[in-house]
Amino acid sequence: MSIQKTFTQFMIEQQRALPNATGDLTLLLVDIANACKRISHTVSRGAMTGMLGSAGTENVQGETQKKLDIITNDIMVDALEWTGHLSGMVSEEVDDFIAIPEQYPKGKYLALFDPLDGSSNIDVNLTVGTIFSILSGTEGVDATLEDFLQTGAEQVCAGFVLYGPSTMMILTTGQGVNGFTLDQDVGEFVLTHPNMTIPEDTKEFSINMSNHRFWETPVQRYIDECMQGEEGPRGINFNMRWVASMVAEVYRILTRGGIFIYSQDTRDTSKSGKLRLMYEANPMGYIVEQAGGQCSTGRERILEIVPDSIHQRVPVILGSKNEVERVVSYHLD
Ligand code: AHG
Ligand code: MN
Ligand code: MN
Secondary structure, three states: OOOEEEEHHHHHHHOOOOOOOOOOHHHHHHHHHHHHHHHHHHHHOOOHHHOOEEEEEEEEOOOOOEHHHHHHHHHHHHOOOOOOOOOEEEEOOOOOOOOOOOOOOOOOOEEEEEEOHHHHHHHHHHOOEEEEEEEOOOOOOOOOOOHHHHHHHHEEEEEEEHHHHOEEEEEEHHHHEEEEEEEEEOOOEEEEOOOOOOOOOOOOOOOOOOHHHHHHHHHHHHHHHHHOOOOOOOOOOOOOOOOOOOHHHHHHHHOOOOOEEEEEEOOOOOOOOOEHHHHHHHHHHHHHHHHOOOOEEEOOOOHHHHOOOOOOOEOOOEEEEHHHHHHHHHOOO
């Protein structure tokens, strides 16, 4: 009988291939995987635990928090603060960066996360997820705000966990993208999707069409051309999907290609897009690029943006290479 490779085994094998690896990253990722197993269990119990619905509070972005936004944030913080692998954390749900409590050792990494992505879907029982980004910190020293303000290109590792029909973890440490499925009976993630790649071409776009009138001209032009199908300048029919969970859209794109757009729009000119750079766009951008796709604001590569704050927003255009390049070229026109 062949036994599938577990996530821990996969990480240890990758670590052995690197001459200076200490195993710290492997241990950190196992802790993150364990936290996400707990989140998976919590969200799967749905209404039975009384945890659906709004918490009646707002986060730093002015968004109403779901009870599960707060619970999943607490699960991540509780699972990671004591481990000795981190010198600080950033969460979508916490205004300031999260310091490691005094009594615990300060490790060489920083973790940034969106504990529950797509949380508007939680009450309607659709796919949600957790997104995380790992940056280098300084061992033995409390992180400062400036330590987090690194470009996406400097990420050590990025991943997301999808709580859908099956629970999956998608991960890159800069050597391609691998997908693991949670075996719920055994409690282990097993390697089911090695070397995931995004087709360069696609006939499927993903955008919230209700915002059409607010988009910038290049995005309107691109989507309008797709919508004209065989009769239009593209000469092909396009399909559309919008789950309103970035984790689900990116997973679909990793599986069968596609383009995802959440661009800047004119609804609120004080905001540069909706998605957050440090714990949504950067980790997803790293994963998509590692799978052969592209990730841009339309004007620059997401992974090269020098952040000025931890909750900064950015326009995001990601997915199949040739389509992202086309949207970027429309921005240049
Ligand atoms: P979050 O639940 O972490 O706030 O993120 C939701 C994001 C993203 O996952 C999704 O692509 C987008 O918001 C959906 O936005 P609309 O509701 O505007 O379509
Ligand atoms: Mn999110
Ligand atoms: Mn969230």
